[in-house]
Amino acid sequence: xxxxxxxxxxxxxxxxxxxxxxxxxxxxxxxxxxxxxxxxxxxxxxxxxxxxxxxxxxxxxxxxxxxxxxxxxxxxxxxxxxxxxxxxxxxxxxxxxxxxxxxxxxxxxxxxxxxxxxxxxxxxxxxxxxxxxxxxxxxxxxxxxxxxxxxxxxxxxxxxxxxxxxxxxxxxxxxxxxxxxxxxxxxxxxxxxxxxxxxxxxxxxxxxxxxxxxxxxxxxxxxxxxxxxxxxxxxxxxxxxxxxxxxxxxxxxxxxxxxxxxxxxxxxxxxxxxxxxxxxxxxxxxxxxxxxxxxxxxxxxxxxxxxxxxx
Ligand SMILES: Nc1ncnc2c1ncn2[C@@H]1O[C@H](COP(=O)(O)OP(=O)(O)OP(=O)(O)O)[C@@H](O)[C@H]1O
Numbered sequence: 001x002x003x004x005x006x007x008x009x010x011x012x013x014x015x016x017x018x019x020x021x022x023x024x025x026x027x028x029x030x031x032x033x034x035x036x037x038x039x040x041x042x043x044x045x046x047x048x049x050x051x052x053x054x055x056x057x058x059x060x061x062x063x064x065x066x067x068x069x070x071x072x073x074x075x076x077x078x079x080x081x082x083x084x085x086x087x088x089x090x091x092x093x094x095x096x097x098x099x100x101x102x103x104x105x106x107x108x109x110x111x112x113x114x115x116x117x118x119x120x121x122x123x124x125x126x127x128x129x130x131x132x133x134x135x136x137x138x139x140x141x142x143x144x145x146x147x148x149x150x151x152x153x154x155x156x157x158x159x160x161x162x163x164x165x166x167x168x169x170x171x172x173x174x175x176x177x178x179x180x181x182x183x184x185x186x187x188x189x190x191x192x193x194x195x196x197x198x199x200x201x202x203x204x205x206x207x208x209x210x211x212x213x214x215x216x217x218x219x220x221x222x223x224x225x226x227x228x229x230x231x232x233x234x235x236x237x238x239x240x241x242x243x244x245x246x247x248x249x250x251x252x253x254x255x256x257x258x259x260x261x262x263x264x265x266x267x268x269x270x271x272x273x274x275x276x277x278x279x280x281x282x283x284x285x286x287x288x289x290x291x292x293x294x295x296x297x298x299x300x301x302x303x304x305x306x307x308x309x310x311x
Contacts, residue, residue: 001023001024001025001026001060001061001062002023002024002047002058002059002060002156002188002190003023003024003058003059004020004021004022004023004024004043004047004056004058005021005056005057005058005059006019006020006021006055006056006057007019007020007021007043007046007053007055007056007057007058008020008053008054008055008056009039009042009043009046009051009053009054010054015212016039016042016212017039017042017043017046017212018039018211018212018213019056019213020039020043020056020209020212020213020214021056021214022207022214022217024188024190024205025188025204026061026186026188027186027187027188028188028189028204028205029179029182029189029190029191029202029203029204029205030189030190030191030203030204030205030206030207031190031191031192031193031198031199031202031203031205031206031207032044032190032191032192032193032207032209033192033193033194033195033196033198033199033206033207033208033209033235034194034208034209034210035194035210036194038209038210038211038212039209039211039212039213040160040192040194040209041160041192043192043209044158044160044190044192046058047065047077047156047158047190048065048070048073048074048077048079048158049065049070049073049074050074050079060076060077060155060156061155075099075102075103075152075154076152076154076155076156077154077155077156077157077158078099078148078149078150078152078154078156078157078158079149079157079158079159079160080145080146080149080157080158080159080160080162081159081160081161081162082160082161082162082163082164082165085145086133086141086144086145086148087133088132088133088134089132090132091129091130091131091132092114092118092128092129092130092131092132092133092136092144093111093114093129093130095133095144095148096113096114096117096118096144096147096148096151097110097111097113097114097151098148098151099148099151099152099154100113100151100152103152105152113151114129114147114151115129117147117150117151118147120147120181120184121143121144121146121147121177121181122177123140123143123144128140128144138165138166138167138170139166139170139173139174142162142163142165142166142174143174143177145162146159146162146178146181150181150185150187153185154187155188156188156189156190157187157188157189157190158189158190158191159189159190159191159192160191160192161192161193161194162174162178162191163175163193163198164193169278169279169282169284169300170282171198172279172280172282173279173282175198175201175202176280178202179202191203196235196236199220200220200223200224200236203219203220204219205217205218205219206218206219206220206223208223208228208231208232208235210229210231215228215229215231215232216228216229216232223236224236242307243272243275246270246271246272246275246303246306246307247270247271247272247273249270249271249306250267250268250269250270250271251265251267251269251270251271251273251274251288251298252267252288252295253271253306254271254274254298254299254302254303254305254306255267255288255295255296255297255298256296256297256298256299256302257296257297258285258296258297258299259285259287259297260283260285260286260287260297260298260299261283261285261287262277262281262283262286262287263277263281263286264286264287264288264289264294265277265286265287265288265289265298266288266289266290267288267289267290267295269288271298271303271306271307274286274288274298274303275300275303278300278303284299284300284301285297285298285299285300286298
């Protein structure tokens with residue numbers, strides 16, 4: 001369990017983080033969401049002491065982080081930032097094994113852990129172990145970045161906009177992967193984003209920040225049903241509106257001629273169903289069937305264009 005207890009950071013007389021308290025249960029994902037400058041990154045960096053709190057305290061399984069030397073603390077807390085931060089001149093295996101090496105794990109144990117993680121992230125170890133970061137796609141680099149942060153089985157994984165550099169389709173897949181792996185490993189994760197949709201999709205709990213303060217800490221369903229303030233309602237509403245709109249439009253309104261791979265959707269489906277099918281399976285188009293025969297396809301571009309037509 002992670003207990004954040006009235007933690008505050010003052011820069012030049014201004015409170016970047018203002019007496020934030022929250023408890024994060026072991027084995028859950030908490031997403032910290034808020035507008036730019038609301039204090040999300042500062043809050044995250046005070047947990048692994050990349051920033052020292054002005055006041056307040058963080059306890060991990062009852063132990064104050066102030067009682068542990070920062071470099072020791074950081075080996076116990078994984079940290080993933082936007083754009084992966086891999087060492088460019090080290091192979092994938094060396095990158096993933098970086099912290100276990102610092103912890104003096106035996107070589108065979110490190111190699112086994114590297115292969116286990118690559119397999120978990122759907123990257124064949126024989127193919128990827130000896131590659132350099134520049135020889136990977138953006139999505140693969142991001143997965144290696146997360147694998148590296150998980151390598152030593154940290155008490156906690158901190159992620160700061162980890163998917164910010166990925167395009168929307170890869171981003172959705174990366175989110176699904178993270179959820180899946182977190183459930184397999186039982187990791188405890190605190191993730192920062194400015195994207196409420198990502199927060200609702202990934203979080204067991206969502207912490208909404210505004211002006212350095214924690215304005216609501218709740219499950220995604222509670223947040224949507226009972227936003228604590230107009231600010232939260234606005235943040236949630238803006239996410240839901242295009243999706244609600246898409247769920248009202250039948251696919252027949254956006255269907256076009258052309259090929260598409262995979263499981264077809266019935267003609268009575270909504271564009272929200274089609275969007276979901278694209279994101280879930282990583283496709284850019286889905287085939288549409290009417291009475292068992294092909295009626296064309298719906299593309300992600302067509303869905304996006306319709307989602308934008310709301311004025
Ligand atoms: N080292 C620093 N010195 C002075 N002020 C800082 C410093 N770091 C952050 N701040 C200020 O603290 C506030 C919170 O910044 P922070 O980076 O935590 O916000 P954020 O919510 O993560 O924003 P973003 O989404 O834009 O990254 C901002 O007003 C910022 O200008």
